[in-house]
Amino acid sequence: MATYPAVLSAKTVREAEQLWALTHGGSTWPLMVSAATSFVHRYQAAFNIRQPILVVAGQGNNGGDGYYIAKLLQQAGKPVLVFAPFGLPKQGLDAAQAMHEYLAEGGKIYATQAELTQAFVGLQTLSYQFSPTAKITYPVVIDALLGSGLARPLSQAGIDIINFINSNAQQVYAVDVPSGLDADTGQPMPVCVKATATHSFIAYKPGLLTANGPANCGELSLDSLGVETDVVLATDDKASSAAPKTSRWQYDPSFTRLPCRFGNTHKSCHGNVSVIAGIGNMAGAAIIASRAALHAGAGRVYLQCDPSHFAASLAQSPEIMFADNIHSVLASKAVLVVGPGLGRSEHARRVMTSILDPMHCNRQGLGVLDADALRYLAKHQQTVANWVITPHEAEAADLLGISAAEVTANRLVAALALYEKYQAVVVLKGAGTIVAHQAGVNFCHAGTPAMATPGMGDCLAGMIAALIAQGLSAVDAAITAVNWHASVGYQLAQTQRVVLASDICQQLKLTPL
Known part of the structure; x- marks a missing residue:
């Protein structure tokens, strides 16, 4: 067992997931369920509102987390809107299964901002008078667009969606990594979601902890989901020539060794x-x-x-x-x-x-x-x-x-x-x-x-x-x-x-x- 919370590159986290799956029936689906459940539990106070909660879901596993989060919120009777600007997940992926389970709960998916706005206005008028001329502001947005899977600079469409989130959300809760942030370097690609809080999974990623990460991930928390990380080397491939082979990357904000003073001293x-x-x-x-x-x-x-x-x-x-x-x-x-x-x-x-x-x-x-x-x-x-x-x-x-x-x-x-x-x-x-x-x-x-x-x-x-x-x-x-x-x-x-x-x-x- 690691002495301190581990920090792993995005690639190493994926390897840890696959290694976990090999010993747990060959599927990573239970990890998606656990991650979504952990996320909803972590922010249950923020989600306890009457206004609609917007989930922005991508096509990959981060989007899958978002769909399952939406399912759990739907089951709890929360008003939920799911926006899928990049389209639906491919069949056969964990994300597709999560999407189907959300739809089975009566959920709906919106593909365009125009559809989303219309649905949001309709839900808003159920709880209080809404002015059609007012700027659309979403009280709570769950960012499940890209997470740690981003491997190249964003397209213009990606930039536009992230700017949409940053401009129209009062509070943003990021799933694993704020979308648009490079999970390994902490650099926006070239923009990223500015989150109120980020709940990460399995291990912290370097990009959450340095460069632009701290300013954009907000309050940071972690759930390891029970995945052992000591079985994989906590080294980034790009840095392997510089990193000692026995190295570990660690984040422990409580680490202090302040010397005590006692007894007969001078x-x-x-x-x-x-x-x-x-x-x-x-x-x-x-x-x-x-x-x-x-x-x-x-x-x-x-x-x-x-x-x-x-x-x-x-x-x-x-x-x-x-x-x-x-x-x-x-x-x-x-x-x-x-x-x-x-x-x-x-x-x-x-x-x-x-x-x-x-x-x-x-x-x-x-x-x-x-x-x-x-x-x-x-x-x-x-x-x-x-x-x-x-x-x-x-x-x-x-x-x-x-x-x-x-x-x-x-x-x-x-x-x-x-x-x-x-x-x-x-x-x-x-x-x-x-x-x-x-x-x-x-x-x-x-x-x-x-x-x-x-x-x-x-x-x-x-x-x-x-x-x-x-x-x-x-x-x-x-x-x-x-x-x-x-x-x-x-x-x-x-x-x-x-x-x-x-x-x-x-x-x-x-x-x-």
Whole structure:
């Protein structure tokens, strides 16, 4: 049994379905029934309305789920409309059987928007006065159009239907994957349904958890349907050259390993962090990283920065101490944060040369390379096995020697390639942060656009270093910090329009044990 909820590519999920069928009578039909039943149960409160519920059904298995969902709603006495803009499923498929069972319950299928509108208006007038001149707005839409089966860009007809859903629905509940979203990359193809919530089946798909997935799948839930996923490798064929053979992709939003404090202790028991950053006008980056390390629990935090920033640093956090030079920092064996606001001057080059000297890179838990340190690494490529690297997409592109657009197009493949090339724990920042490491990949679905503000990466780097200093492995520190950082930001965004890095820093020390 997997320790954490699995993440599988769409292809691997299909393989898992077929393997399940081999041991359950040779049919995947029971899975369709279970999926539809789970979906209706999951959103039963939302479906408890008098207005018509619109199911948009495709021709494949996702449409089959939709037809069986419509059957269950019909049986429960709900007003249901099924719209099949691409036509009916082919005979012999599970989807066709689901359609016939829906029709046997007295259901109807509408092929055009004109037919659908007429039927909707007729049902609406049964419950309240409806104005024929009003814009048609469907209170609840169930998206069962394409799901995870999309393998190529949408046709114009597909684009039009998805735009119709997005423009005319108050709430959208997606079956497995919002239609139009690439289940593996999280990229719209080129548009996708913007769901209120998504109920996925068997395993999470990478595209739900990164890139545009989190913004378009809404509230995310999963039902494994009793399908064992450990029997299939959780690796994407496109990334197989970069993924370790024993890798597993995992999504566990509750994963945190925050160190506890108890007993007869003192600051020396909780590790030292040294932040090497803040040259020229970049004092903020250094201060944010240092404050984050303090508030995340490091016993001591040293800052080596431009001396002109000392007063500002002390004003923000008088607990911060200052390091004299790079040699004293390296001799201290502190966990390092290198790069925020370091610049790309000759001084920065000398600092990086000293830090990445093989003499200093042979012990575990060295720390975090971020920002300008990554730009240096991209030009002087070497493996950095004992580090955590924290690139955003543009920095990842430099490190891999590709364009930022290529990283954006498939963040998972980029993260795996970074791990393969640099042998470090990789934190690929952005919407749906990805942590790639020797044991596999961890996804983070949390976070919010409100966190798109300066200094967020500096804050995360300080948090990771503080957790390493307190005894966590680099992998556990990276995953814990990513989840912690995102969840704190999300909580703050419930009461404020934007979330600043300093807001995150302040909140860290308030996190209960």
